[in-house]
Amino acid sequence: AQSVSQHNHHVILSEAASLELGCNYSYGGTVNLFWYVQYPGQHLQLLLKYFSGDPLVKGIKGFEAEFIKSKFSFNLRKPSVQWSDTAEYFCAVNVPGRRALTFGSGTRLQVQP
Amino acid sequence: KAGVTQTPRYLIKTRGQQVTLSCSPISGHRSVSWYQQTPGQGLQFLFEYFSETQRNKGNFPGRFSGRQFSNSRSEMNVSTLELGDSALYLCASSLGQGMGNEQFFGPGTRLTVL
Numbered sequence: 491a492q493s494v495s496q497h498n499h500h501v502i503l504s505e506a507a508s509l510e511l512g513c514n515y516s517y518g519g520t521v522n523l524f525w526y527v528q529y530p531g532q533h534l535q536l537l538l539k540y541f542s543g544d545p546l547v548k549g550i551k552g553f554e555a556e557f558i559k560s561k562f563s564f565n566l567r568k569p570s571v572q573w574s575d576t577a578e579y580f581c582a583v584n585v586p587g588r589r590a591l592t593f594g595s596g597t598r599l600q601v602q603p
Numbered sequence: 604k605a606g607v608t609q610t611p612r613y614l615i616k617t618r619g620q621q622v623t624l625s626c627s628p629i630s631g632h633r634s635v636s637w638y639q640q641t642p643g644q645g646l647q648f649l650f651e652y653f654s655e656t657q658r659n660k661g662n663f664p665g666r667f668s669g670r671q672f673s674n675s676r677s678e679m680n681v682s683t684l685e686l687g688d689s690a691l692y693l694c695a696s697s698l699g700q701g702m703g704n705e706q707f708f709g710p711g712t713r714l715t716v717l
Contacts, residue, residue: 526708532710533606533693533708533709533710533711534693534695534708535708536705536706536707539705580646582646588659589634589636589651589658589659589695589697589706590636590648590651590659590661591636591638591646591648591706592648593638593645593646593647594645595645596645596646
């Protein structure tokens with residue numbers, strides 16, 4: 491079975507700072523990779539996803555993630571965060587053909603104005 | 604297009620009772636998955652339904668069950684509630700098999716067991 495690790499549990503940044511959230515997965519085969527965001531009081535929304543092709547994936551709101559197969563990683567980045575990016579971020583994986591997502595424990599991002 | 608809807612949004616039950624939660628997927632979506640979100644365990648997959656059949660099941664006891672109707676609406680049932688069942692229960696829908704696996708989540712039902 492696959493597993494996902496998010497090592498940063500709580501990150502505090504000032505506006506305009508750069509962001510990188512780590513995500514590592516454990517699975518020997520092909521995986522699909524996702525980043526979801528949960529803004530305060532709102533439901534989970536998809537930020538970006540990787541199935542195949544270019545390992546650098548661009549998502550909504552200026553977020554991007556890079557799939558590094560050799561490191562089993564799918565880190566989320568944003569060059570300049572805004573106060574509105576305050577939220578909880580979840581990395582998730584599934585395997586092709588199965589919708590069941592395995593989530594990481596989440597990273598709470600707090601952006602200070 | 605309306606999103607995934609879940610009812611009720613909040614529920615308070617006592618230990619030993621049973622509860623039924625409902626999920627209406629996005630129109631045209633045929634796959635519905637259920638997840639449990641708790642502060643301690645995070646987001647965990649419960650089960651998935653497609654065309655009224657359970658396709659996958661997570662590692663939860665038999666007290667947790669579900670079903671899907673011909674209109675793709677889904678219900679999940681938890682019997683003999685325990686304190687540890689207090690959680691946010693999320694429903695997610697997707698178009699179906701082989702369609703990119705993107706899931707759209709609903710707002711959740713927050714269940715409190717006293």
